[in-house]
Amino acid sequence: MMDIKVAYGEKVKAIRKSQNVSQEKLAELAELDRTYISDIENGKRNVSIETVFKIAKALDKPMVSFFEF
Amino acid sequence: MMDIKVAYGEKVKAIRKSQNVSQEKLAELAELDRTYISDIENGKRNVSIETVFKIAKALDKPMVSFFEF
DNA sequence: TTGTAGACTACTGTCGACG
DNA sequence: CCGTCGACAGTAGTCTACA
Numbered sequence: 775m776m777d778i779k780v781a782y783g784e785k786v787k788a789i790r791k792s793q794n795v796s797q798e799k800l801a802e803l804a805e806l807d808r809t810y811i812s813d814i815e816n817g818k819r820n821v822s823i824e825t826v827f828k829i830a831k832a833l834d835k836p837m838v839s840f841f842e843f
Numbered sequence: 844m845m846d847i848k849v850a851y852g853e854k855v856k857a858i859r860k861s862q863n864v865s866q867e868k869l870a871e872l873a874e875l876d877r878t879y880i881s882d883i884e885n886g887k888r889n890v891s892i893e894t895v896f897k898i899a900k901a902l903d904k905p906m907v908s909f910f911e912f
Numbered sequence: 913t914t915g916t917a918g919a920c921t922a923c924t925g926t927c928g929a930c931g
Numbered sequence: 932c933c934g935t936c937g938a939c940a941g942t943a944g945t946c947t948a949c950a
Contacts, residue, residue, distance in 0.1 A: 778896045778906075796913065807945050812915055820891045822924085822943070827847045837847075841906040865932060876926050881934055888924070891943080 776843070780817035782826070785840045787815040789833050803832035845912070849886035851895070854909045856884040858902050872901035 790800050797815070801808040806828060813819045814829075830837045859869050866884070870877040874897060882888045883898075899906045 778892050782892055798913075808914085809916080809946080810944055813944095816915080819943070820893050820924095822889045822891050823847050823851055823895065824889050825944080826892065837910040838907040841910065867932070877933085878927080878935080879925055882925095885934080889943095891924070894925080 777817065779820055781843055782821065782840055783815045783817040786811075786829060786833075789835060789839065790815075793833065795833070800829070800832055804828040846886065848889055850912055851890070851909055852884045852886040852888075855880075855898060855902075858904060858908065859884075862902065864902070869898070869901055873897040 790797070795803075797811045798808050800806075801811045804811075804825075806825065810819065814821055814825075826837060826840060830840060859866070864872075866880045867877050869875075870880045873880075873894075875894065879888065883890055883894075895906060895909060899909060
């Protein structure tokens with residue numbers, strides 16, 4: 775059974791790292807809390823689509839990029 | 844400024860209708876409440892990715908289908 | 913730089929009822 | 932068949948602090 779939270783978190787981490795951005799910087803760009811970004815990347819949080827949208831914008835990627843498995 | 848809740852709700856409604864499925868039936872398939880499906884389709888709720896995942900499975904569509912604008 | 917913990921508020925998602 | 936209301940429990944997202 776695939777865990778969407780884990781899959782999404784891995785995508786965020788991979789894309790963020792590919793751009794050499796820190797969690798702190800991503801949090802600032804997305805207007806979210808740094809500790810929340812940490813939890814998300816570790817598959818611990820069930821994020822809302824508004825949050826997915828904010829993170830996608832912050833990383834300059836279309837939303838679909840985060841759901842291509 | 845684009846509202847992701849509204850855009851997502853419209854997608855759900857369009858895909859559901861294209862399959863001739865009622866909100867009640869979709870709710871049953873996705874294991875969600877019917878009144879919540881109604882709110883979602885009307886752009887009133889900021890749904891979580893687990894909910895998006897459930898609805899996608901219920902309508903037999905990949906998650907990305909709901910975020911192609 | 914990141915993970916985690918705890919405490920907090922606002923909101924998600926449920927449910928019964930009515931038009 | 933669908934929209935909305937109101938009450939409710941659980942959780943999203945914030946924030947400070949420590950390793």
